[in-house]
Amino acid sequence: xxxxxxxxFLENAGLFTAGTPQAADLFFTRRIGIASGTQVPILxxxxxxxxxxxxxxxxxxxxxxxxxDIAEENSFTVARVTRELPNRSRVGAMFxxxxxTRDGSDFNRTWGVDGRAGLGESWTMDGWLARxxxxxxxxxxxxxxxxxxxxxxxxxxxxxxxxxxxxxxxxVGFVDRRGYRHIELNQERIFRFPGIPWLRESNPHVTxxxxxxxxxxxxxxxxxxxxxxxxSGGGRFGPELNVTQExxxxxxxxxxxxxxxxxSYTGYISGWDYGSDPSRPFSFLGRAEFxxxxxxxxxxxxxxxSYRKGEMLSTSLLVDHNLVRLPEGDFEITLLGxx
Numbered sequence: 356x357x358x359x360x361x362x363x364f365l366e367n368a369g370l371f372t373a374g375t376p377q378a379a380d381l382f383f384t385r386r387i388g389i390a391s392g393t394q395v396p397i398l399x400x401x402x403x404x405x406x407x408x409x410x411x412x413x414x415x416x417x418x419x420x421x422x423x424d425i426a427e428e429n430s431f432t433v434a435r436v437t438r439e440l441p442n443r444s445r446v447g448a449m450f451x452x453x454x455x456t457r458d459g460s461d462f463n464r465t466w467g468v469d470g471r472a473g474l475g476e477s478w479t480m481d482g483w484l485a486r487x488x489x490x491x492x493x494x495x496x497x498x499x500x501x502x503x504x505x506x507x508x509x510x511x512x513x514x515x516x517x518x519x520x521x522x523x524x525x526x527v528g529f530v531d532r533r534g535y536r537h538i539e540l541n542q543e544r545i546f547r548f549p550g551i552p553w554l555r556e557s558n559p560h561v562t563x564x565x566x567x568x569x570x571x572x573x574x575x576x577x578x579x580x581x582x583x584x585x586x587s588g589g590g591r592f593g594p595e596l597n598v599t600q601e602x603x604x605x606x607x608x609x610x611x612x613x614x615x616x617x618x619s620y621t622g623y624i625s626g627w628d629y630g631s632d633p634s635r636p637f638s639f640l641g642r643a644e645f646x647x648x649x650x651x652x653x654x655x656x657x658x659x660x661s662y663r664k665g666e667m668l669s670t671s672l673l674v675d676h677n678l679v680r681l682p683e684g685d686f687e688i689t690l691l692g693x694x
Contacts, residue, residue, distance in 0.1 A: 359384050367404040370413040371435050373449045373469050374483055375500050379519055380529040381467045381485055382451050387417050387431050387527065396420040400431075411437040411447075418456070428456045431527060443473030449485075451527045463526040464488040479504045487524045495520025495534070495569075508545065515539040521569075532566070535574060539564045555587045573619065576600030588632035597624040601649065613684035615649045622647030637662055651681035657690075670694060 356377060359365055364384040374381040388397050400417035415433040419426070432454070437447035447469045455461035469483035481502040488496065498519040505512045521534030543560040559582045566575040576599070583593035599622045607615045624646030631639045643656035655677030663669040673692035679685060 357385070361388075363400075363402065366402075367413060370404055370411055370437065371415070371433060371449075373435070373447065373467055374485065374528065375502075375517060377529070378517060378531055379485075379498055379500065379523075379525075381449055381465055381483075381525055382433055382435075382527060383529040386529070388419060390422065390426040393422060393425050395422050395426050409438065411435075411439070427458070427461070430454045430456050433527070443479060444471055446470040451525065453527050460490060462488075462490070463524065465525045465528060477506050479506070485523075485525070487522075489522070489524045489526070492522040492524060494522035496522045496524065498523045498530075510542070510544060512542040513539070514541075534568055535566045536569070537564070537566050553587050555585045557582070557584050559583065572604070573600060573602045575602070586632070589634050590631045591629070593626075593628050595626045595628075597626060597644075597646070598622070599624065599647075609649070609681075610679070610684070610686040610688075613681060613686055615681075615683060620647075620649045622649070624648075624653075633661065636664065648679055649681060650683065651679065653677050653679045655688075 371382050388395050396419065398418040398420050402415045404413040413435040417431040419429050421428045432452040434450045435447065437445055439445050449467045451465040453463045465485060465487045467483055467485035472480045474480055482500060484499045486497045500517040503514045517537040519530060519533050519535055523530060523533055541560065541562045543558050546557045548554045548556065562579040564577045567573050578598040579595065581593050581595040583591060585591045602619045603615060603617045605617050609615050624644055626642065626644040628642040638661045640659040641656065645654045646652065657673060657675035659671055659673045661671040671694045675690040677688045
């Protein structure tokens, strides 16, 4: 997910967007001209996009060259149409195809429909349904999603459902995992304190996410309870409790020489984070957490130190460190990031 920088793909990019970003994108421009981390020459192409008779229309055709042992010559076709409706509503349809120019039997196609409906003044429903076609894949090749969002100054929240078949394969898109059903619930309560100068608001919230396969096996579960305080200067403080669930159908090598047996695991993790005013020249964001991790425990956190000088310079240093103690073996993980 490095950002797209090619002007050809950036212009009217929103028109060609469909799916759930970074979970199941029906079209992802960086699939064109890149394969296995290698640049693939683009021979040529064209794009037509705009408004016609009240419809948003986009058509794209791209031809790429071959790269030995990495990619064949391919033709990429994308077609998209949308229609805006009253009360924040719209409908749309999309077709995406990759086809080898030397072998017509080597192809991948994605069909999708999507829409948004405004339900009153505060509720919005987003949804999409898609299917792919890939020679040799005969399993579930469809995917769908529904998202209900409640916009409120006091009780904002959302409900999301996603289902992705094990053979759903948008080769010119992106999926982060396959063969699952996912539900996500989020509810916030916003309190404001006009009588306390240094405290802007508190937004305690609860989030629950669950991934299970089509046999009902729980692959991932996550419960997050947070009582966050936001200060007037932009800083924040948040004690939280997280409950994680992981289901392993086979042994998992979590670190070299450390193998977690197959099974279902639940961990209770206490987290504490604090951030200073990010508008000041120097700012600090820190987090500490400890609790259950598979068969044992982990202890760690991260610190981000930032410096900014007006609009000319913004830089930060991230240090993330975790100690993991398991019956199967102990290990440490350190991540450094500089921006």
